[in-house]
Structure formats: C-alpha cells, structure tokens
Amino acid sequence: MDTVAMTGSGRNSVRELVMDAVVQVLVRDGLDGLSVRRVAAEAGVSIGAVQYHFATKDALLVAAANHVTAQFKSRAEELTHRVLAEEGAAAAFLAFCQLLANAIEAPDGEAGDTNATIVWLWFAAKATQCGAVADAFAAGWSLTENYLRGLIADLFPQLDAAEEAGHLLAVLDGLAVARASEPDRMPPHRAATIVRRHFAHLSGGDPAS
Known part of the structure; x- marks a missing residue:
C-alpha cells in the first residue's frame, strides 16, 4: 500500500x-x-x-456519485447566493433548476460539463438492482425532491408542493439526461427555455415574496 x-x-x-x-x-x-x-x-x-x-466497484460508484453531488452543491450554493442577492428568491430558484438540468452555458459560451450527469446515469443504472447502490441513489433523489418541495412551498403556496416537486424533478432529470446523451438535440439554450416555461407554469403569475 x-x-x-x-x-x-x-x-x-x-x-x-x-x-x-x-x-x-x-x-x-x-x-x-x-x-x-x-x-x-x-x-x-x-x-x-x-x-x-x-x-469494491459498488463503493467506487457510490463515492463517485457523492463526489459529483458535493461539487454540484458547492456550485449551486455559490450561484443561488449570488442570484438571490441580485435578483431575489424566485430568480435564485430558477437558476438552481437550470443548473440541475445542466441548462447553463459556460462563460465562454460552450456547453456545460455533463460529466456529473453521466456519472448519475451509471449510478441510476446500477440502482435498478437491490443493494447499497440502490439505497444510496433513492436517498439522494429523495433529498433533492424534498428540497424542491420546500422551495415550491415557500414561493408558490397555492400549489400542491409535493406533487409539483415530483413533476419538476422529472422534468429537470429528463433534461439533464438529454443534455448528456443528445447534446445536439438538447443544447443548453433549449433546455433553459424549457425550464423557464415550466417555471411559468409553477408561478401562474408572481410567486410569493
């Protein structure tokens, strides 16, 4: 060693x-x-x-997923704090959703890095089999959905936050997968437009302040 x-x-x-x-x-x-x-x-x-x-291989996979998740959280915290200070809570929530969907272009105009999504795709594939990987995957996604539910409840109290969080996560997850697997069909600007349209569906007007 x-x-x-x-x-x-x-x-x-x-x-x-x-x-x-x-x-x-x-x-x-x-x-x-x-x-x-x-x-x-x-x-x-x-x-x-x-x-x-x-x-083990499973331990490597879980650790890799945790690794890219930690990197995402750090980036999300930096982004949302900046947007919150500059534009408010609704804009910060939208920015978080765009980041989760990998719908934010890099500063140089290039498409964002999809490595984290690819790792999560392999993580999800392995999670179809019962075991430690499946348990870790389910726990991670539950935390994400609960986080979205809390934000929706705060910003859009007129909505069923639990149902809308599940819907939103499905949309964002699908976009992230498309960004990683079909970048020509789903470039960042198209994904961002879809996120904004869903956000408009959530708001139905002005979100709660």
Whole structure:
C-alpha cells in the first residue's frame, strides 16, 4: 500500500485523485469499464491505494456519485447566493433548476460539463438492482425532491408542493439526461427555455415574496 495513503494529508490527497479518476473512467469507459485496476491506472496510484479507500466497484460508484453531488452543491450554493442577492428568491430558484438540468452555458459560451450527469446515469443504472447502490441513489433523489418541495412551498403556496416537486424533478432529470446523451438535440439554450416555461407554469403569475 502506498505510504502516502497512510498519512492524514496523504489520505485526503489520494482520495481526491481516486474520485476524479473514477469520474473520468465512468465518463470514458462506462460502468462495464469501471474497475479498481483501471481507476488506479487513471489516478496514477497503486491498486492498494484505491482499495484502501474503496474495496469494491459498488463503493467506487457510490463515492463517485457523492463526489459529483458535493461539487454540484458547492456550485449551486455559490450561484443561488449570488442570484438571490441580485435578483431575489424566485430568480435564485430558477437558476438552481437550470443548473440541475445542466441548462447553463459556460462563460465562454460552450456547453456545460455533463460529466456529473453521466456519472448519475451509471449510478441510476446500477440502482435498478437491490443493494447499497440502490439505497444510496433513492436517498439522494429523495433529498433533492424534498428540497424542491420546500422551495415550491415557500414561493408558490397555492400549489400542491409535493406533487409539483415530483413533476419538476422529472422534468429537470429528463433534461439533464438529454443534455448528456443528445447534446445536439438538447443544447443548453433549449433546455433553459424549457425550464423557464415550466417555471411559468409553477408561478401562474408572481410567486410569493
């Protein structure tokens, strides 16, 4: 086992390398191509260093999903705080929805990174089988739907927040999948337009202040 994997800072460093490597392997090679050996090669560390943190393929997959989720949360927090301060709560909610749908273009005008969506697609595929992956996937999606439900209840109290949250999440999830799998058919600007139209459906006028 690598010596660096046994030290405090080394463990964190290797773990981050491994997480980034898992994402790259999943995006490039798919779930069938994910293995401890391939991740080790991608990260430039030993097989033992990978196994120190993640002993199985399922553990790698769950950790990768958690990794991209943490990155998304960080980006979402930064975006929504900025928009909230500049434009208000409704605009911040819309920005969050566009981000979740991967409907925001990069500053240079290029399409946004779809790696996180691809990881989640493989996560979802594995979650069709009972086990730890399925449990983790269901828990993560339940948290997301509950978060949307809370926002809808605050902004649009006239609506059935639970029903609308389920509908909204289905729309955003479908758009994110289309952005990753069919980018020519679903470029960012088209996805953003669909999100705005659904937001108009939710508001039915001005959202609650």
